[in-house]
Amino acid sequence: MPDEPRVNEEINAEQILVIDNEGKKLGVMTPAEGIAAAEERELDLVEVAPDGNPPVCRILDFGKYRYQQQKRDKDARKKQKVQALKEIKMRPKIDEHDYDFKTRAVIKFLESGHRVKVSIFFRGREMAFLDKGREVINRVAADCAAVGKMDEEPRMEGRYMRALFVPLPGSARGDSKE
16 A cells, blocks of 8 residues: 555654544544553554644554455456457458458457557568558448547558557447456
């Protein structure tokens, strides 16, 4: 945890506001009085708001507090959407069946909520016919228009022409973790 709360002896302020384990304000007191009140209840005094004036401390079971904090953090990570980048490679002279197969894969990835990079690889004299690769990418964009859109225009990177496709908002199911 980046902002680790301080417990018992580590509190170094002249006056602190103490809140008991039931949420009632006990008032402003010295740290020694707060620690005594916590020990009386067999709990810990934890500084929860060091920036306050005076700093705010709570009387609670620190072990239980840490456990609940870890549980909250774990739930937050679980609900976080991870968006992977998938890549599909094609050629400018791609056969119809291969094109259909790879386009179905692009659509499946976009439906799952992933971003997809479509790469067209040029060999030898194919570099003279870059418009053929642009045609293939535009065809993929037209076939995937229902589930995704081209994020940026195709650009050349060495012998590859690449375009990035992103899912349309609301069309991603997100249950697949491929």
